[in-house]
Amino acid sequence: MAEISAKDVMALRSRTGLSMMACKAALSEAQGDMEKAEEILRKQLKGKMDTKTDRAAGEGRVAVARSREAAAIVELRAETDFTAKNDKFIAAAQKIAELALEGNAGDVQASADMSKMIDELRISTGENISFARGHKLLQDSSSGGFGSYVHHDGKIGVLVQAEGDVNEEVLKDVCMHITAVTPRPMGVTIKDIPADLADKERRFRVSQAVESGKPQQIAEKMVEGAMKKFYEERALMEQPFVRDETRKIKDVIGPKASIVAFYRWQVGESTS
Numbered sequence: 001m002a003e004i005s006a007k008d009v010m011a012l013r014s015r016t017g018l019s020m021m022a023c024k025a026a027l028s029e030a031q032g033d034m035e036k037a038e039e040i041l042r043k044q045l046k047g048k049m050d051t052k053t054d055r056a057a058g059e060g061r062v063a064v065a066r067s068r069e070a071a072a073i074v075e076l077r078a079e080t081d082f083t084a085k086n087d088k089f090i091a092a093a094q095k096i097a098e099l100a101l102e103g104n105a106g107d108v109q110a111s112a113d114m115s116k117m118i119d120e121l122r123i124s125t126g127e128n129i130s131f132a133r134g135h136k137l138l139q140d141s142s143s144g145g146f147g148s149y150v151h152h153d154g155k156i157g158v159l160v161q162a163e164g165d166v167n168e169e170v171l172k173d174v175c176m177h178i179t180a181v182t183p184r185p186m187g188v189t190i191k192d193i194p195a196d197l198a199d200k201e202r203r204f205r206v207s208q209a210v211e212s213g214k215p216q217q218i219a220e221k222m223v224e225g226a227m228k229k230f231y232e233e234r235a236l237m238e239q240p241f242v243r244d245e246t247r248k249i250k251d252v253i254g255p256k257a258s259i260v261a262f263y264r265w266q267v268g269e270s271t272s
Contacts, residue, residue, distance in 0.1 A: 004027045004028055004032060008027055008032065008034065009024045011034065012027060012034060012038065012041075015034075015038060016038060016124055018124065022041065026041045026044075041123065042119060042120065042123060045123045058079070058267075058268045059077065059078045059079060059080055059081045059084040059268070060075060060076050060077035060078050060132065060155075060267045061075070061076055061078075061084050061090060061093045061155070061267065062093075062150060062155065062156060062157030062265050062266070062267060063075075063076070063090075063093040063094045063096065063097040063154070063157065064097055064157055064159050065094065065098040065100065065101050066146050067101060068139070068145070069138065069139050070101050070105070070136060070137060070138050070139065071101075071136070071137050071139075071146040071161065072097050072100035072101050072108065072134060072135065072136040072137070072159075073097065073134065073135055073148075073157055073159040073265060074093065074096050074097045074100055074108065074131070074133070074134035075131075075132040075133050075134070075157075075265055075267060076089070076092065076093040076118075076129065076130070077129065077130045077131075077132045077267065077268070078121075078127050078128075078129050079127040079128055080127060083121075083125045083127050085153075085154075086125070088121065088124070089121060089125075089129075090154065092117050092118070092121055093154070095117065096117060096131070096134075099111060099113055099114055100114075100134045100136050101136065104136070105136050105137065105138045106135065106136065107133070107134065107135055108133070108134030108135060108136055109134075110131040110134075114131060115131075118131055135159075135263060137159070137161050137261060139161065141163050143163060143164055144161070144162045144163035144166060144257065144260070145161075145162060145166075145168065145171070146160065146161055146171065147159075147162065147168060147170075147171020147174060147175050148171075148172070148175055149172055149176050149178075151179060154267070155267045156264070156265070156266045156267075157265050158176075158179050158262065159263045160174055160175050160259060160261070160262045161260040161261045161262070162258065162259050162260060163258055164256050164258055165254070165256040165257050166253060166254065166256075166257035170252060170253065173241075173252065174236075174249060174252065174253070174259070175262075176243075177242045177243070177249065177252075178262060178264050179264065180242050181242050183233050183234050184234075184264065185234055185235065185236040185239060185262070185264070186234045186235070187234070187235055187236065188236050188237060188259045188260070188261070188262065189236075189237050189238075190231045190235045190238065192235065193235060198227070198230070198231070201227070201230055202223060202227055205223040205226055205227070206219050206223050209222050236249055236259060236262065237250040237253070238250065
């Protein structure tokens, strides 16, 4: 039987975050082979962790990775804020975002490499760590590009794609606006606001007017003015810029550029 040194045990503990006893036992079984011992621990404990996946994972982190041609945003979830603020968790979230750049455009599914990193986090933290969602964008035109912003606590992240003559600092300002503004934008332009949400809002406003004593026809005409404001408040390009409300986002972007898409993700929100 290979002699297991305290140094090796400490090294394995550093890599896995597990107890000295568990690390020593794994090294003994692996005859001192560090890689094999780590794999033994992963196989042993992954099964135990799989039984905990029904535990609520309401904390976590949003991460963004970008290249000239592509950008990706991902959300990684954990059970506790303590784990979500751990350096290893933060680094893993960022690495997973970078791995997402290697896949296809559109919604991202966790790859084998991503799943391995998540398993390692689940083993070392004892928590239900999960890949909540991811999305990758491609830049087709030669002009424009991406802007991104992740709030200091990692709980909100924004990714913006633009075309035309616009610089990175302007796009970052737009991302920070999307992070902070209320109401939250629902689309880039008025035509991008989901029809079902607008119809629901219109019906609600009409019913309120009717209940106040207005005839149906009058109520519907009254609501049109209110709906114009509803659209302008929720269309990104029509919103007053949070840092200078005398300008709208379309003024900040300028006439030679346009926003193609944006994603504002907040940890724990519904992904359905």
